[in-house]
Each structure stands twice: as structure tokens, then as C-alpha cells.
Amino acid sequence: MSAALHRVPAADILSPQALPGFAKSTVDGFAVRAADTYGASEGLPSYLDLIGSVRMGEAPAVSVKPGACVAMPTGGVIPDGADAVVMVEYTAETMPGTIEVTRPVAPGGGIVRADDDVAAGAPLVTGGRPLRAPDLGLLAAAGVTSICVHARPRVAIISTGDEVVPPETAHLTAGQVRDATASALAGLVIEAGGEPVIAGIVSDEPGALKEKLTEVLPESDLVVVSAGSSVGARDETAGAVAAVGDVWCHGLAIKPGKPTLLAECGRGSSDRVPLIGLPGNPLSALVVFGQIGIPLLWRISGCDKPPARPNVRARLSRDLASAAGRLDIIQVKVTDGVAEPLFGPSALLSVLTRADGYVIIPEPATGLDAGIDVDVTLYP
Amino acid sequence: MSAALHRVPAADILSPQALPGFAKSTVDGFAVRAADTYGASEGLPSYLDLIGSVRMGEAPAVSVKPGACVAMPTGGVIPDGADAVVMVEYTAETMPGTIEVTRPVAPGGGIVRADDDVAAGAPLVTGGRPLRAPDLGLLAAAGVTSICVHARPRVAIISTGDEVVPPETAHLTAGQVRDATASALAGLVIEAGGEPVIAGIVSDEPGALKEKLTEVLPESDLVVVSAGSSVGARDETAGAVAAVGDVWCHGLAIKPGKPTLLAECGRGSSDRVPLIGLPGNPLSALVVFGQIGIPLLWRISGCDKPPARPNVRARLSRDLASAAGRLDIIQVKVTDGVAEPLFGPSALLSVLTRADGYVIIPEPATGLDAGIDVDVTLYP
Numbered sequence: 001m002s003a004a005l006h007r008v009p010a011a012d013i014l015s016p017q018a019l020p021g022f023a024k025s026t027v028d029g030f031a032v033r034a035a036d037t038y039g040a041s042e043g044l045p046s047y048l049d050l051i052g053s054v055r056m057g058e059a060p061a062v063s064v065k066p067g068a069c070v071a072m073p074t075g076g077v078i079p080d081g082a083d084a085v086v087m088v089e090y091t092a093e094t095m096p097g098t099i100e101v102t103r104p105v106a107p108g109g110g111i112v113r114a115d116d117d118v119a120a121g122a123p124l125v126t127g128g129r130p131l132r133a134p135d136l137g138l139l140a141a142a143g144v145t146s147i148c149v150h151a152r153p154r155v156a157i158i159s160t161g162d163e164v165v166p167p168e169t170a171h172l173t174a175g176q177v178r179d180a181t182a183s184a185l186a187g188l189v190i191e192a193g194g195e196p197v198i199a200g201i202v203s204d205e206p207g208a209l210k211e212k213l214t215e216v217l218p219e220s221d222l223v224v225v226s227a228g229s230s231v232g233a234r235d236e237t238a239g240a241v242a243a244v245g246d247v248w249c250h251g252l253a254i255k256p257g258k259p260t261l262l263a264e265c266g267r268g269s270s271d272r273v274p275l276i277g278l279p280g281n282p283l284s285a286l287v288v289f290g291q292i293g294i295p296l297l298w299r300i301s302g303c304d305k306p307p308a309r310p311n312v313r314a315r316l317s318r319d320l321a322s323a324a325g326r327l328d329i330i331q332v333k334v335t336d337g338v339a340e341p342l343f344g345p346s347a348l349l350s351v352l353t354r355a356d357g358y359v360i361i362p363e364p365a366t367g368l369d370a371g372i373d374v375d376v377t378l379y380p
Numbered sequence: 381m382s383a384a385l386h387r388v389p390a391a392d393i394l395s396p397q398a399l400p401g402f403a404k405s406t407v408d409g410f411a412v413r414a415a416d417t418y419g420a421s422e423g424l425p426s427y428l429d430l431i432g433s434v435r436m437g438e439a440p441a442v443s444v445k446p447g448a449c450v451a452m453p454t455g456g457v458i459p460d461g462a463d464a465v466v467m468v469e470y471t472a473e474t475m476p477g478t479i480e481v482t483r484p485v486a487p488g489g490g491i492v493r494a495d496d497d498v499a500a501g502a503p504l505v506t507g508g509r510p511l512r513a514p515d516l517g518l519l520a521a522a523g524v525t526s527i528c529v530h531a532r533p534r535v536a537i538i539s540t541g542d543e544v545v546p547p548e549t550a551h552l553t554a555g556q557v558r559d560a561t562a563s564a565l566a567g568l569v570i571e572a573g574g575e576p577v578i579a580g581i582v583s584d585e586p587g588a589l590k591e592k593l594t595e596v597l598p599e600s601d602l603v604v605v606s607a608g609s610s611v612g613a614r615d616e617t618a619g620a621v622a623a624v625g626d627v628w629c630h631g632l633a634i635k636p637g638k639p640t641l642l643a644e645c646g647r648g649s650s651d652r653v654p655l656i657g658l659p660g661n662p663l664s665a666l667v668v669f670g671q672i673g674i675p676l677l678w679r680i681s682g683c684d685k686p687p688a689r690p691n692v693r694a695r696l697s698r699d700l701a702s703a704a705g706r707l708d709i710i711q712v713k714v715t716d717g718v719a720e721p722l723f724g725p726s727a728l729l730s731v732l733t734r735a736d737g738y739v740i741i742p743e744p745a746t747g748l749d750a751g752i753d754v755d756v757t758l759y760p
Contacts, residue, residue: 001547002576005567019730022554026725028611056584056610057543059554073610075543075660075727077555088611117728125733132759133567134732137662140547141560141729163437163455167381167520174402174439175457180521187385187513196382204436230436230453231408231468280455282517308736308758310690345406347455348497349521350399352514353505356688378688379512 001136006193007149008303011127015142018115023078025054027110030069030091030099031082034107045100050093054079069099078111085110118142128304130193150302152195153221157182158212159201160237161228161280166201180282180349181226188289191380192297194222204233209240213275217244217265221300223275224293226285227261234259237277241265245275253363254291254327256284256346262292274300284346287329287358310378312357314339320368322361331355332376339376355379381516386573387529388683391507395522398495403458405434407490410449410471410479411462414487425480430473434459449479458491465490498522508684510573530682532575533601537562538592539581540617541608541660546581560662560729561606568669571760572677574602584613589620593655597624597645601680603655604673606665607641614639617657621645625655633743634671634707636664636726642672654680664726667709667738690758692737694719700748702741711735712756719756735759 025031032048040046052062053071060079064070069086070079078085087110090103117138118124124142125135131149139147159179167178179201186196199216202208209225216223227237238250238261245265252260261277276293278285298306314332317340322328332339334356341359344351357378361368368374405411412428420426432442433451440459444450449466450459458465467490470483497518498504504522505515511529519527539559547558559581566576579596582588589605596603607617618630618641625645632640641657656673658665678686694712697720702708712719714736721739724731737758741748748754 001563002566002570005570020557020727021552024555024727026727054555056541056608056613057553057555073612075541075557075608075610112725112727116724117730131567132733133564133571134662134666134729135564136567137560137564137666138729138733140563141558141662143547143550143558145547161436161455167523167525170523172401173437175404175434175437177400177455178521178523180517183381183520184513184515184517186382187511187516190382190385191513228436228455230455232453233436282514282521286514286517307760308690308692310688310758312688312691313693344496345492347400347404347406347492349514349518350497353512353518378690380687 001140001145004131004136004147004149005133006130008130008193008301009125009127010148010150010302012123013125013139013144013147014121015118015124016120016144017142018120019117019141020112020114022114024112025072025074025076025078025085025110026112027085027087028074029072029085029087029110031064031072031079031085032069032101032105033064033066033082034084034105034109036067037086037101037104040101040104042102045102048099048101050097050099083107128302130303130307152193153297153300154197154219155189155194155222155224155297156197156199156216156220157185158199158209158216158223158225160204160209160225161201161233162204164201181278181285184282184286185224185226185289188286188294189297192294193301193303194297204228204236206236209237210243213240213244213265217273220273222293222297223265223273224278224289225275226278226280227259228280233280237261241275241277253325254288254329256281256329257288257291260288260292281346282349283352286352291329310380312376312378313373314376316359316368316370316372316374317341318370320361322365322367324366325363327363328361330359330361332357332359334376339374381520381525384511384516384527384529385513386510388510388573388681389505389507390528390530390682392503393505393519393524393527394501395498395504396500396524397522398500399497399521400492400494402494403491405452405454405456405458405465405490406492407465407467408454409452409465409467409490411444411452411459411465412449412481412485413444413446413462414464414485414489416447417466417481417484420481420484422482425482428479428481430477430479463487508682510683510687532573533677533680534577534599535569535574535602535604535677536577536579536596536600537565538579538589538596538603538605540584540589540605541581541613542584544581561658561665564662564666565604565606565669568666568674569677572674573681573683574677584608584616586616589617590623593620593624593645597653600653602677603645603653604658604669605655606658606660607639608660613660617641621655621657633705634668634709636661636709637668637671640668640672661726662729663732666732671709690760692756692758693753694756696739696748696750696752696754697721698750700741702745702747704746705743707743708741710739710741712737712739714756719754
């Protein structure tokens, strides 16, 4: 069942049986009729006949009559006739075959009922929520060893730019850069439950991107293009996308990430595939994918309740400026409860690798003051 | 490189080259000598000769002389002689071949230097810290496509108990339970970067556990035994462990998890393997493994900086009682900033699957009052 970890069940999975499936003892002790212990105390114990014992994993051979008791291990099956288990700590076997009970127990004490964990037909796990480790346990307890989950969304990652070369390139000529964005995006896609497909690097030549899009669309649930950073490259990307789909917007009021493009492309006759055109700077591309691509990816995964993102309150170490009407995403380092903004042009990926998380300056704000408490969303 | 995601580098990985590797433009515009723009304004622009343009991914063919400028795309190589790039927004080409600059730029403006991202020989990633997605990008940028990481720790998971049967068991006889703990522990091990090895179910027969321990120890970096819940089963576990190693402690002042056993076993002549004996109840076992096993597993993974666990502040909905000197771990559901404790015997695994996280009542406290703000550690 480990393969199901973090996968998203297609629907609620109902328990074929009640769990634990039988009334069981939660303590080591003696199964009794509770009424036989009423009024028992150290000074005036109840005396019960020990008529047998229950062994782990076996059905009881005896039933409990008034005035009798049966020795129980934790997890043992409650014998017929008993309605409580008195803990061994409140008993003594003063004579062989006679148990002295020094504290009363209420009906149901020391017992879980046959359906206390899950009732037959009740959900073991919920559709649309990624499975966590304890869910695997509950499924195993119910004997469910195979389930139907949503497919991992396939995410095509296309890099563009005449200057971009594969990471394996040993020696660069002047102006060349290795493709950093595709590898990092692949990591983010995996973390969000998707299956990255690195579709390669496309030149800025007219028609090249359109050709690549036409190739990958039929096989993809989401397409990500890390567009060139220059104005010309961005126009080229928008043109190619417009040729295979509908551009929803080109330009967002966020920083970094202004040149982001969102579109919907045709895959088949009716099937539509979302496309995100990311900025050319690796840092901007990754920040935008975190804000827009990851929530979208969870949604495509069939997950309507994405896992919580780690969050911490910290004191802002310095003033942050922003423009009203623009959402700013500021990388920060957190030390001893203080959030230190990491500045630097978005051309620098190391700003992101050094960050512990980020702070959002919401659209209406014109900045945040040093010394206030801010919410830092932490990176995994 | 996706395979390296979340793996722990054995040591710092140093950059074989400076990054980005060349001085580049961060804007679309014109490479200039900054001094040629001093004093420029809308009313009194500087006029510069346009002597060429830089293409993406290529070395500049010209150098910038006083009074001249070169057209630049974002990401282009800065030509010799230039020390700044003025943004296209602050320029106009009033006559063919002449660029009007309406705002001054300081030396270094619009430029990142060749080593602004990472200097040659500086660390790209840090040993002992699991790799995150942006780290994969920085490694790719530096051309590092293969790295040395710590092996995933192998964690043997042994289940014990005459009543425990494999999850595949279709029909249970009275008192039998399917093994829930092993599947759930496997999930927790995977989340903490380990490799679970489900070693099967061992009966309570004397000698059976010792035999299984002797079998798995040579192949394991950590051994986890989900011991029986009854006093007899626990004694049996402690005896078997004592036969192959040194028991450090048997019993912890935590709830749930009191019967936890910690030991160190021999693997070879000098090699020692930690062992955790977990309580028999699945909920208790998983809670204890989360508190003790996961931090230990990260440490065994070579990770001295485990990833942060998600955390949220919430208002406690009701009083919680505890005993001084005991650490309590309370499962909670969080709704609209309110933490609602989930009660129920630790025999019930569904308490854990319904929880969003947990609250700790520290050892000295005798409880927590309703209405106070508590830290809830969220499950992934």
C-alpha cells in the first residue's frame, strides 16, 4: 500500500466491515458484569470467581455469569455476558480462583465496541484528499489493499530561448546559460503529486514553439513554458500559444512574475489543457509556479483539499516597499523568529535557494513596516 | 536530476564556475557608459550613437565607446566598455541610429555581474540538508548533473502478536486484527526519506522475535517493532531485544506511548543499530514514531537540518488535563482557528486519521485551559 501514499482517492472508500470488528479490551484485567463491582472499594472489595481466560486472537471459550470474571489481555475479545473490563491494577488474586476487585467500573469501561473505530459502510478515507500515512493503516485494518486513485497529472515542461542549453553542457560559449528552470520545475511538480515530462529546449525561431506545443498537448494535463525574458521572446511565446489555444491573460499584477501568460489550449475535439507561460528568470518562474501552478496542479489531480503549507509567524527585520494594486512575494530567511528579506534581482536563483520561505505583501498595501509580525510560508 | 529531490547531499557541493558566468542585462534596453547618462532628463536628454545590438546567447560583436550605446535584450551579454544598461522605457530612437536617454543610470544599473549568483568554488548546496526543488535548478545551472547523496536508511518494520494477520486476509476469525501499523509506519518512513522494509508478523511464541531480529539486523539501519499491547507481550518483546542488544529504556513519560522501548542492537562487530519498540495500539505506535522515530531517521539519513514541520496557532476549544511530569500528545481538528481535541482510546486509529495535527502538553504542565492559543503541529 506504500504506493498509495499521497495519491488522491477518486471517491470516498467505504469500510466493508466494522472496525475493530469485535468488542475488545483496552486494558489488561478482568472482564466482568459492571454491576458486580458497584460499591467495591479497598475496604470492601467485590469477590468474583475467575472462570477462565481469553487468549489473544482467539474467541472466548466461556461467557461471564453474575459473580464471575474472565482474565483479559489488552486487545482480547470481550466474552459474552461481560460489559466492562476492570484494570488489573484494581484487582488482586487473594485466593487461587478468586479475584478481589477494589474499584467499581461502569458499563463500557475498558472496552471499545465492535464499530467504535469505523462503522461498516462508513468512509475509511475521503475522496479528493491525498492519503496520509495513518490512512494507509486504516485501509489495511479494513482489508482494503487496492484502491482507485486519480492519475498523476502529466506536466510538460518546455524551455525556450536561443541562449538556453541542456544542463549536461560541459562548456558554455559567451551568453549561453544552462536550463535551470526545467529541473527545478520538475521538482515542484513531483512535490505536488504530478509527473513532470521535460519536453526540451525550443529555439526562438518562429514556429518552433508552436510545433512543440502541438507535439506535447495530446499527452499533457498541464503545459508549462518558461518563456524568454526579453520583450521579443515574450511576444513570440504569446503568438505561438495563441495559435494553439486561447490566451486568458498576459501580464499579472504580481512581483516577481509580471510577464506571466495564462491560456487554455485544445488537446482533442473537446478536451482543454491549461497552459502557464512563465517568466524567463528562473527565480520568477519558480515563484509564479508556486503561486499559480501548484494550486492548479492539485486541482487537476482531483484534490480539492491540498495539504496545508507550513507557516510561521516572524518579526520583519526591515521595511518592505510595494506598489498598491500589486501583490509582492518577498523571499525571506528566518532566524530566531526574525524574517530577514533577501533582496537581489530576480535573475539570481541563489536568492531562492537561500530563502526559508516567503512573505506576501497583499495588493492593497503599499508596503510592510519593520518590526511587525508577518506570516512566512515555509518551503518544504 | 529529479531523482535527487529530497535526498541529503553527503557534503557541500561547490560550484565549478561562477554563475551566471558572464555579466548580463536584467532589462531590455541599451548598454552604455553610465557617465554618458549623468544629468539626462526628459527636458535635456543625452544623445548616444547606436552602434550595434547584442543577440541572446551570443558574444557581443562590438564594444561601447564614450557617446555610444548597444541595444540589449534581457539576459544578453554586456559588451566591453559598458558599465550599465538603461531601460528601454527611458529611451527613444528619435532619429535612426541615435538613442535619446531621458533618465540617468548608475554604474552597475540593469546588470548582474558574472558571479552575482554563485562565485566559483562557493557552495551550490549544503551537505546535510535535503535538496529542495530550487536546489536542483542551481545545480543544473552549474552543470552539476550527478551528485553524491546519503543512502536512504533501511527501516525494518516488525509486527508482533498472535492476533495480528496480514492486511490481505479476507476473513477474520474472532479476535484477529489485520496489521494496520506496518502499512502506516511504512508511509511515515517514506515521508522522512527512509526505505521501509516490511519484515512480517511474528507470533508471541518465545524465541520467534529474537530469531526475526537476528535475521533483519544485518540489513537494517533502524529496526521498529510494534510490540503487543498486553503486559505479557511487552515482556516478551523486551526479553527478545535484550538478547540481541542493550535496552536503554522501557517506558517513557509520554501519553500515548508509555510502553515504548528504546535499544541499541549489534549489527556487526562494531556497528550498532537503534531499535524502537512501539506500543501495540496503532495510534500510540504512530504517535511515538512521529515523536522519536522520525527525528532519529533524519539523523540516520545524514540530515542535521530536518525540514520544518508545518505549524499553526489555534484557540483551544476546551480544557485539557495532564499529569505533571508527563508529556501529552493530543490529536486535534482545526476549524476556523479553533483546535478541537479528539478524544477516544488509543485503540482507535480513526482518531488519528481524523486529526489535522497535534498539540503538546509539556511535562511540567498539569493541563491547558480552554480559550488559550496553542501551537498545532500539522500533519503533512
